Amino acid sequence: MLRVLTLSTLFPDATRPNFGIFVERQTAGLAATDGVEVKVVAPIGLPPGPLALIQHADKLSLPEREMWRRIDVYRPRFTSIPAVGGRWHAHHLLRALEPLLDRIRHDFPFDVIDASFFFPDGPAAVALGERYGVPVSIKARGADIHHWGTSGATAAQVVAAGQAADGLLAVSAAMRADMAGIGIPGERVRVHHTGVDLDRFRPIDRRNAKAALGVDGPLVLSLGALIPRKGHHLVLHAIAVLPGVTLAIAGQGPEHGRLKALAAELGVADRVRLLGGIAHADLPAIIGAADVMALASTSEGLANAWLEALACGTPIVISDAGGAREVVRTRDAGRIVAGNPANIAVGIADVLAHPPEPDAVRAAATDFTWEANRAALVAHLATLVARGRRRTPRQRQASRG
Template identity: 65%
Template sequence: MPVAGGLCQPESASIREHLLTFSRYDGAMLRVLTLATLFPDATRPNFGVFVERQTLGLAAYAEVDLRLVAPIGLPPWPLTRHPRYRALAGLPRHEMWKGLDTLRPRFLTVPGTGGRRHVAALVRALVPVIDALREEFPFDVIDAEFFFPDGPAAIALGQRYGVPVSIKARGADIHHWGHGPTGRQVVAAGHGAAGMLAVSEAMKRDMAALGLPAENIRVHRTGVDLDRFAPLDRPTAKSALGVTGPLVVAVGALIERKGHAIVIEAMRGVPDATLLIAGDGPERGRLDALIARLGLTDRVRLLGAVPHADLPRLIAAADVSALASSSEGLANAWVESLACGTPVVITDAGGARELVRDAAAGRVVARTAPAFAAAIKEVLAHPPSPEETRRSALPFTWEANTAALYAHLAGL
């Protein structure tokens, strides 16, 4: 369903006119089944918050009736006795999550299989749940929010119930799961989808390179809450964090792909600056050891998982936001940083150059510690005004995101 101007411009007159063409929904609701394995829960409040925010926006749309299915993958017993999995297993299977009617079926994830069995296990878990749901909620379309395993499972469900399927690509679902033993399932799902979404033009190109039909992929930008993520008085915000002097922040899970080790090493070349890293993950021990080995314990701190509600104050306090990702779609952390008036120093990953178009937005550099150190020092020496930096984030509203998603799904 081509949309004049592209889905990244949902507030344009062409989109508003396009919405008026959906006469089949005259006075009726568009019934959406959203499928998302990447979604927050009581044990993981930051897990997929951007999917949550998008889904909340669509559910609040006047012409939409939405149900959410957020499956939880669990390993076989006795691994489920581990505290991490025990907490997940204890979550309710049906709840109202921030006003969303949410089902949380469990599916089996077997370690060491490279994800080969994820889709079959997910479909087995979903069929009885959605069979029952469909009796009282005859959904019109399935909106899969991650390409794997959600996408292939959604295609199987779409065939079972005779409804179209949309699949959204966000980053690792293409760059990781789109290769190796699960690559064929990803490509087959893309060919079976009635429509696909990509978070950036770069992601669309990466999908096409895998063999997915480019003519069926629409760019659907993320959103940012411009009221919450906004510039603050920087010295006051720094003082609240116990920081004096230049401040660099990095927001992202502590996994190798995010490149926190590179930013930590870069701090040796920025001797007067503090680095605060918000996020948690399996790399924490290694990063702690690196900080100690480099003698940076007085200037580099791992904050752990920071509630999303607290991120605006942290980011707005910083002079620079740095993330050395090896791959991305279009990171929400980048957009949130710019909205706070904090320029970014990032790698040429995903949609980086679609966002960083001028010096006020920041720098796109090589994925090396010297390159990051030089760019951070350059931004600190010639800081743009927060207002200049914020301009790059202004097109990324959740209202635009919702309108574009509705147009896409209704068009299917």
């Protein structure tokens, strides 16, 4: 029996059902594997004192333990101090986890800690691995390296965790290179691609799907959190120079008001739909209706939205971020363009003028299965357990001293 403790601050809950849903899917696959038992610790960071009640009353109401879609999930709270750049996140997370994991370990002597996000999960996981004498794996996904791994307050913590971990995963080869670029040993990083549910995300009748949305004519979808680095505003500028094209933006976030105002300013409010948050179960119908999925991210690991679009037979026009070149390998899959409105518009127009067959688009996603993701993760974690904890140079020096 392989007993895995999955640690993830990126995990859905009742207040954020789409948050980290790819981590949930990966963990569900792991938990469903014969000979594997999993418990999940999904910490929730909250500001200190009354700020928690004022800003996050909904999260305070979440149960501290629950069966979430057949997964045993603990939801401890830890203090997330604002305005310090995350400097103390890992410290407070560790302090919150130690008593909880002491109790969990009494009945569930986990063999390995699987941290599915690099910060603050990674530094805390390394310390916990030392506390319990078990190996630790940390997975890099995107902002955990591109933001936390380069920020002055947290970069050293990220690099130290990467150097001390027993195993390392990255969602793409590009992410592995970025990890090496900040001082994490790239030769120790295993590329572990995300997956896509090919049964749920598949081509549908695009004409009927558009009609259900009340759209007539070309439809472009921009999908992701409404935050600046996703580049929705760049796609909106691109649509402004493509007459007759409708843009649907699916997602929630602080940029909603800015995007609405920008559509009005550009004179295209009648061609822009701000759909808000879409339940993951409803995404196939939205994606399948689109002629193109466009995402102009400034940074990514390997976006699940790319794969979900391709699986639906919808070609993608994306910026050259993260693992883009590991996904868009043919012109049927779409175009990789410079992240500016002019080039995005050219890419969209080219795909609309030369639409590929949906099955040819879908072929680009068929290697990215959750089954492959699960098998690779099980093999990775089992290898770490069989090998035991590695001794870092610092530990070897300490033993000699």
